[in-house]
Amino acid sequence: MARLLEHKAKEILSAHGIAVPRGRLAGSAEEALAASHELGAPPVLKAQVFSTGRASQGLVRFPTGDDETARSMKELLGRQIHGFPVTHVLVEERIQVAKELFAACIVSDELASPLALLASRGGTGVEELAKDPSVIFVRRAFSATKGLRSFEARTMAREAGLSGKEFTAVADFLVKLARGFLQEEARTLEVNPLAIAANGEAVALDCHFSVDDYAVPRHPELEIEIPREIGHPPTELERIAAKVEAADHRGTFFFLELSSEGERPVGFHGAGGGGSMMSMDALNRAGFTAKNFCDTSGNPSAAKVYRAAKHILAQRGLIGYFASGSGVASQEQFHSARGFVKAFREWPLTVPAVIRLGGNKEDVAIEVLTKFLADLPVPVEAYGKDDSAEFCAQRLKSLVRELPPVAPYECTPTSRTDAPKEEYAFQILTGRISIDHAVCKGCETRPCIPACAPKILEDRQGKAILREPADESAHRCTECLACELACFEIGKRAIEIELPIEGFEEYLARRKEHGQ
Amino acid sequence: MSILVHRETRVLVQGITGREGRVRTKLMLGYGPKVVAGVTPGRGGEEVEGVPVFDTVNQALGEVGGVDASVVFAPAFSAADAAMEAMDAGIEFVVVVPDRVPLHDVLKLVEFASERGASFLGPNTLGCLSPGEGVLGMMGGSPEAARSFFKPGPAGVASRSGGITSSIAYYLGKAGIGASTIVHVGGDSVVGLPLPAVLARFEQDEATELVVVFGEIGTTQEERVAEMMARRELTKPLVAYIGGKQAEEGTRFSHAGAIVEGGRGGYESKVKALTEAGAHVVARFEDIPRQVKKLLRSG
Numbered sequence: 001m002a003r004l005l006e007h008k009a010k011e012i013l014s015a016h017g018i019a020v021p022r023g024r025l026a027g028s029a030e031e032a033l034a035a036s037h038e039l040g041a042p043p044v045l046k047a048q049v050f051s052t053g054r055a056s057q058g059l060v061r062f063p064t065g066d067d068e069t070a071r072s073m074k075e076l077l078g079r080q081i082h083g084f085p086v087t088h089v090l091v092e093e094r095i096q097v098a099k100e101l102f103a104a105c106i107v108s109d110e111l112a113s114p115l116a117l118l119a120s121r122g123g124t125g126v127e128e129l130a131k132d133p134s135v136i137f138v139r140r141a142f143s144a145t146k147g148l149r150s151f152e153a154r155t156m157a158r159e160a161g162l163s164g165k166e167f168t169a170v171a172d173f174l175v176k177l178a179r180g181f182l183q184e185e186a187r188t189l190e191v192n193p194l195a196i197a198a199n200g201e202a203v204a205l206d207c208h209f210s211v212d213d214y215a216v217p218r219h220p221e222l223e224i225e226i227p228r229e230i231g232h233p234p235t236e237l238e239r240i241a242a243k244v245e246a247a248d249h250r251g252t253f254f255f256l257e258l259s260s261e262g263e264r265p266v267g268f269h270g271a272g273g274g275g276s277m278m279s280m281d282a283l284n285r286a287g288f289t290a291k292n293f294c295d296t297s298g299n300p301s302a303a304k305v306y307r308a309a310k311h312i313l314a315q316r317g318l319i320g321y322f323a324s325g326s327g328v329a330s331q332e333q334f335h336s337a338r339g340f341v342k343a344f345r346e347w348p349l350t351v352p353a354v355i356r357l358g359g360n361k362e363d364v365a366i367e368v369l370t371k372f373l374a375d376l377p378v379p380v381e382a383y384g385k386d387d388s389a390e391f392c393a394q395r396l397k398s399l400v401r402e403l404p405p406v407a408p409y410e411c412t413p414t415s416r417t418d419a420p421k422e423e424y425a426f427q428i429l430t431g432r433i434s435i436d437h438a439v440c441k442g443c444e445t446r447p448c449i450p451a452c453a454p455k456i457l458e459d460r461q462g463k464a465i466l467r468e469p470a471d472e473s474a475h476r477c478t479e480c481l482a483c484e485l486a487c488f489e490i491g492k493r494a495i496e497i498e499l500p501i502e503g504f505e506e507y508l509a510r511r512k513e514h515g516q
Numbered sequence: 517m518s519i520l521v522h523r524e525t526r527v528l529v530q531g532i533t534g535r536e537g538r539v540r541t542k543l544m545l546g547y548g549p550k551v552v553a554g555v556t557p558g559r560g561g562e563e564v565e566g567v568p569v570f571d572t573v574n575q576a577l578g579e580v581g582g583v584d585a586s587v588v589f590a591p592a593f594s595a596a597d598a599a600m601e602a603m604d605a606g607i608e609f610v611v612v613v614p615d616r617v618p619l620h621d622v623l624k625l626v627e628f629a630s631e632r633g634a635s636f637l638g639p640n641t642l643g644c645l646s647p648g649e650g651v652l653g654m655m656g657g658s659p660e661a662a663r664s665f666f667k668p669g670p671a672g673v674a675s676r677s678g679g680i681t682s683s684i685a686y687y688l689g690k691a692g693i694g695a696s697t698i699v700h701v702g703g704d705s706v707v708g709l710p711l712p713a714v715l716a717r718f719e720q721d722e723a724t725e726l727v728v729v730f731g732e733i734g735t736t737q738e739e740r741v742a743e744m745m746a747r748r749e750l751t752k753p754l755v756a757y758i759g760g761k762q763a764e765e766g767t768r769f770s771h772a773g774a775i776v777e778g779g780r781g782g783y784e785s786k787v788k789a790l791t792e793a794g795a796h797v798v799a800r801f802e803d804i805p806r807q808v809k810k811l812l813r814s815g
Contacts, residue, residue: 107623109710110740144623212619214616214618218593271679275677275679277732326680328683328686358683388802
């Protein structure tokens with residue numbers, strides 16, 4: 001579930017009529033000082049990171065003057081949280097707090113219903129407070145269609161021991177919170193602390209706001225870049241991956257860098273949530289740590305698997321590559337196999353790889369992997385449904401033990417590398433196919449034509465060419481990569497399928513420039 | 517017998533003219549049970565694989581008579597609405613296949629179903645399959661694959677992961693153990709028939725001697741199964757595997773379900789609860805067939 005940073009969450013709460021402290025986002029000391037002057041009093045500085053217990057980590061500061069504000073800002077912006085830098089700080093007015101409560105709306109899987117919570121005390125350590133018998137925790141399921149009714153909210157406030165002005169203020173707050181929760185299609189909307197200000201008003205001082213990923217397209221106001229729970233602000237590589245997925249709806253592609261610093265990092269390439277988790281567990285038992293999580297499933301194109309593999313290979317310090325899903329997939333597995341081949345030859349792969357592509361057409365998949373990758377200086381072993389994830393992880397263990405990573409080497413990619421002399425090219429869904437007819441016409445077998453599943457190519461005067469005009473037929477290309485591999489294997493190596501990844505080359509160049 | 521789907525189940529397919537709808541209708545026609553009608557708004561009067569298509573569910577029922585189950589292949593954002601249409605027309609069981617159905621749509625569907633006394637499997641489900649009887653949804657992919665993968669027998673299979681559902685049934689079959697019904701409850705955190713509801717049906721089913729469960733981190737389904745066992749509401753032997761041991765807390769992978777919430781929901785919590793309740797929790801996925809064999813022999 002995608003999570004909103006505090007400043008964004010508060011903006012949304014405010015739009016739903018909930019009181020929040022005045023504040024402004026700052027990315028530098030100068031911006032923070034300007035915001036502070038606008039507030040007219042010493043502010044509170046809150047680092048915008050996905051981390052609980054920010055106060056205890058020194059990520060919330062109460063500077064007394066401009067000098068301290070500037071100094072605190074510099075310190076905060078120099079911090080790394082779970083390996084990811086702090087880039088923004090919320091500069092906020094300080095509220096005179098009379099009392100701190102806790103309020104939340106969540107989805108209970110057990111009740112299959114929204115659930116509202118209210119506690120008579122809040123603030124840091126709310127989980128400990130939940131065990132304190134003197135603290136009253138009220139919970140109430142409410143209708144997903146009708147919302148939390150006013151009387152239900154009043155009942156909750158009463159049960160939490162509130163009275164007088166704060167009773168009314170909190171009941172009113174709960175109704176608005178539940179309304180915001182339903183309208184934004186949240187999974188969790190937790191306000192802690194919910195402050196009763198000196199003037200009796202209920203103010204949301206801090207907030208944990210997660211929304212349902214699936215509903216994100218219906219909520220542009222949330223400005224969510226990557227509709228997934230990733231636990232940290234998205235990394236560059238994750239952002240690049242998210243764009244790949246957004247541009248190609250055939251199947252799922254999700255890439256997540258894991259913050260765990262393992263000693264034996266392996267690039268992990270799963271397929272399907274359950275199968276991926278089962279495979280990661282097997283990898284773990286073989287003594288490895290997954291450097292990333294990646295899922296290509298739901299019948300993804302070969303092009304998508306190729307791009308996913310490139311993201312995985314781009315990570316530093318890998319000692320192996322492990323691909324494994326459920327084992328009995330219904331998708332035609334040779335698509336994935338071709339994606340691996342193109343990526344592994346092009347990058348090229350410098351560590352041992354074990355690829356488990358069990359399921360539909362697994363024989364073809366295994367043959368493709370074996371045939372096209374046998375000449376690499378590192379082993380690539382391919383397995384099917386009768387070889388367990390456990391066995392495959394153990395195979396990787398043996399291979400890694402015997403073979404340390406090799407230095408980058410010259411490897412012929414499956415794509416033509418020479419500039420075309422007589423280019424014939426057309427756009428496909430997410431890329432471009434370029435055939436050098438100067439090379440192509442010397443080919444007698446023309447294996448690309450029978451290899452093409454949607455049958456859009458034909459032999460015309462000794463050249464491979466689209467059967468119909470490009471604007472009528474090129475969109476039928478499924479980006480299965482079969483033509484390029486066939487041309488590479490038995491043709492003249494005349495075909496180049498360009499599958500650009502937006503921002504990827506720039507990212508690598510930038511990284512190189514910084515000597516990383 | 518079996519649960520949820522039998523040879524005689526009369527089925528309606530919603531979204532029958534779409535790509536998925538067409539392919540899966542072929543699967544159901546080829547494997548069983550009986551697909552008697554299809555619905556796609558605006559496409560009434562057409563036919564798909566010989567099945568008549570109607571504009572609304574009500575109209576379909578008026579023409580072909582009652583049906584026992586509807587299988588929904590509508591796009592994610594209209595899936596809950598389609599399921600409500602089926603329930604409103606009086607269909608008591610709906611399989612909601614699509615992935616990425618918004619959570620709050622599902623919550624509204626839960627309310628709607630309970631008001632009408634209906635139930636639903638999914639969303640984000642492959643469906644359910646009783647070997648040799650029939651399939652609702654897309655499990656198996658094609659009739660040939662379904663026939664070769666799944667054999668009838670005494671094991672009730674319930675899984676929270678789609679791919680794994682087929683895997684378990686396949687590996688059991690390879691070990692000579694057939695299944696009564698194979699159910700994918702759906703990968704999301706809120707589903708119409710979670711594991712406890714499916715296992716309650718297996719408990720009542722004469723053909724099911726023992727139950728195999730693939731659980732995952734996130735949600736409280738497995739813990740609630742353990743509670744059922746403790747209350748003796750589930751007395752048949754249960755073999756379980758829980759996926760997601762290495763998953764980071766709070767990280768949700770592609771499965772919407774893999775969320776760790778509070779004390780319950782974690783790997784350790786699930787294994788402990790199930791083990792204490794008398795379930796046979798295996799540490800490795802590959803151990804499932806062996807454990808099932810052992811229990812069948814001793815029973």
